[in-house]
Amino acid sequence: MLNDLLHLVTTHTNDIVVALEEHILLSLAAILIAAVIAVPLAISLMNHRRAGEVVLQIAGVIQTIPSLAVLGVLIPFVGIGTIPAIIALVLYAIMPIFQNTYAGLTEIDDNLLEAAEAFGFSRRFKLFKIQLPLAMPMILSGLRIAMVMIIGTATLAALIGGGGLGSFIMIGIQTNDNAQLLLGAILSALLALVFSWLIKLIGRLSLKKMGILVAVFFVLLGGYFGGKAFMQPKGQITVAGKLGGEPEILINMYKDLIEADNPRLDVQLKPDFGGTTFIYKAVKSGDVDIYPEFTGTVLQNLIKGKTVSHQPKKAYQDAKEALDKQANLAYLPPMRYQNTxxxxxxxxxxxxxxxxxxxxxxxxxxxxxxxxxxxxxxxxxxxxxxxxxxxxxxxxxxxxxxxxxxxxxxxxxxxxxxxxxxxxxxxxxxxxxLVDDKNYFPPFQGAPLVRKDILTKYPSVKKSLLRLKDKVTNQDMIDMNYQVTVEHKSADKVARQYLEKHDLLK
Structure with a gap:
């Protein structure tokens, strides 16, 4: 197991770095937003005990809601990806921060506050020089609890395309790859320890320095996300894949083929984006432009009122027509292999x-x-x-x-x-x-599901993806899956090797 883990680290270093970056940014954004909401709220309610108790009850109820249910509720309103993940994490983090801040502020000895009033100190002076410093150990304890909770819950962001270390855990569970599962779990635990230690260090700073540090973090995060949005090139399309090695191989093929025909077009990949429902909604909402989907899945799970033909050509044609009519999406011709x-x-x-x-x-x-x-x-x-x-x-x-x-x-x-x-x-x-000689199981051929506006805007995309029509046999796919899942080779290298071997790249 240790050898598998070390091999995974050495062969997927770039993927690990990207996942760590995504996880850290998600966690930092969530803890900062939650703190900015919860701490001032606790301060404003410390002299209004009934209202404070009501807020505590509401925050407690939110925490009892399963995180997957929260993500599911958010998707229709804010889409899929980073934003719903951050909102869900903030909702879960508010409870421990508010609870500890409120408790720290309301449990200060009344004699101290009466003495401060006797000396004629202002409310502002009492708050920043007496109440907050005395409550600070409790506040920091709440922040540490919330941080650990956020880092653990953030692993679920992978289910809705939010990225992070959860991608390794989800793939590990799906493919029975204990090395990937352990990698995601170990790195998440280490992140929790590191952030807990950092919060402890921050606790030694004065309130003024803490405020400056929080402001700097907000500026940096805002600059990062804003710069990322600003720097996106005009000619960009997003290609996503479900969890697992096979979808990642396919989306890397799509990327190589599209960029080979149109070097000015930047293809952004989102591997391990989540399950069928999530990724399909992302395409319909415009968050994703292309993803590989199976004919049988379209007819069984995505399109209403369609029976599944057991003839591959008929199944594809039915799926194509249904997607065009019901979702206004294009479904390009499938590859040869069957993943049934x-x-x-x-x-x-x-x-x-x-x-x-x-x-x-x-x-x-x-x-x-x-x-x-x-x-x-x-x-x-x-x-x-x-x-x-x-x-x-x-x-x-x-x-x-x-x-x-x-x-x-x-x-x-x-x-x-x-x-x-x-x-x-x-x-x-x-x-x-064994050969299904009575054709009992319906056909499951992989084909690109594409937004129509992408094909209108970039006509070369269709031409590029059509090169995969009737290509990739079952044995080809088994071999490529084996290389990625068992031998832990990089999906982009495996995809490119296949394309070059079969003269599909210019």
């Missing part, structure tokens, strides 16, 4: 029982034990449906986590499992996917 469901067995069993098709498996199924992912096992159009279509009668069927099923198959605990036909584990564990 299949049943997989060990190579040794395929030879032993002469298994080539799912029909062959049906004959031998009473002698074999199957283990399926929970969703595949339960959904009607997955195992229950294919069981009926092929008359499968396994000796035993187990439902298990998707991350465990390949290990169980490799270790001989089960004999059959469900697989996606481009999974890198097929190559890593020397597995055989």
């Amino acid at each position: 469901y299949a049943l997989a067995v060990r190579q040794s069993d395929a030879k032993k029982y002469n298994l080539k098709t799912t029909s062959d498996l049906a004959k031998m199924s009473p002698q074999l034990t199957a283990g399926f992912d929970h969703d595949f096992y339960e959904l009607k159009d997955s195992y229950p449906g294919i069981k009926k279509a092929y008359q499968l009668q396994f000796k035993d069927v187990k439902s298990m986590s998707s991350s465990l099923r390949y290990k169980a198959l490799a270790n001989g605990q089960i004999d059959v499992t469900d697989a996606y036909t481009t999974d890198p584990q097929l190559k890593a564990d020397k597995l055989v996917t």
Whole structure:
């Protein structure tokens, strides 16, 4: 495990630096905004106990709402990416900062305040020379609690394209890659420790110096985000991909092809942008211009009222027409490979029982034990449906986590499992996917889903992406996924190597 972790660090240094930068900026922006809201609010309510208690209750209720639910509520109003992530983090950080500041200010000995009044000190003098200095240990404690909470919760920003270290954690969970999962978790923990230590150091400064430091941070953050927006070139398009190695390979192909035809066009990549729903909404809202989507996913999840044809050409045409009519989006021709469901067995069993098709498996199924992912096992159009279509009668069927099923198959605990036909584990564990000879599973061909205004504004984009039509076989995709997921090679290098090998680049 340690070797895998070190290899990941050395081969993905640039990705790690970018993720750290995104995570730090998200966390800093959230803690500063939350502090600017919570501390003045606590000061204004310290002499109004009933109102203070009401605010405490409201802040407490907000914290009980699951963070994913908060992100989901924000998306229709503020879109996807950094902004909803910061808003959600601020909402979660207000409670500990307000609570500690309010407690610190209201628990000061009344005798001290009465003495200050007896000396004729002004409210301003009492606040800045007596109350805030005495409450400062509690305020700093609230800031440290909020900072740790923010850094941990910020990992969920990866689900909505907010970036950060959560990308490594999400990919690690999805691909059962413990090295990536540990990398994201360890770096998040280290960030929390570092920021906690920095807040402790800041606590030694005077109130005046603290105020100057906060103002400097706001100016720097504003300058960073403002400069980033200002410096964006006019000829820029955004290409995003879902979580995982395969989408990252595809978007790097898109980038190389587009920029090769139009060097003045700057293609910004957003890998690990999130799930299907998030990225589709981002395209419709204009936050993303292009992303690779599968024909079966379009028909099953994105478009209402469409049945899924089991003929690849018909499925693509249906998806294309539906996207055009219902979402005003263009769907360019797909690549050759299919990333659909299949049943997989060990190579040794395929030879032993002469298994080539799912029909062959049906004959031998009473002698074999199957283990399926929970969703595949339960959904009607997955195992229950294919069981009926092929008359499968396994000796035993187990439902298990998707991350465990390949290990169980490799270790001989089960004999059959469900697989996606481009999974890198097929190559890593020397597995055989059986041909779906009755075409039970619908086609899942990857194709570029593009905003129409991009094709109008930059006609060369369509020409560039059409080079991938009918290219990339299943074996090609398995090999590339293996290089990225198992060997931890850079997705951009793997994508470019394929394009150059097949003479797709100018």
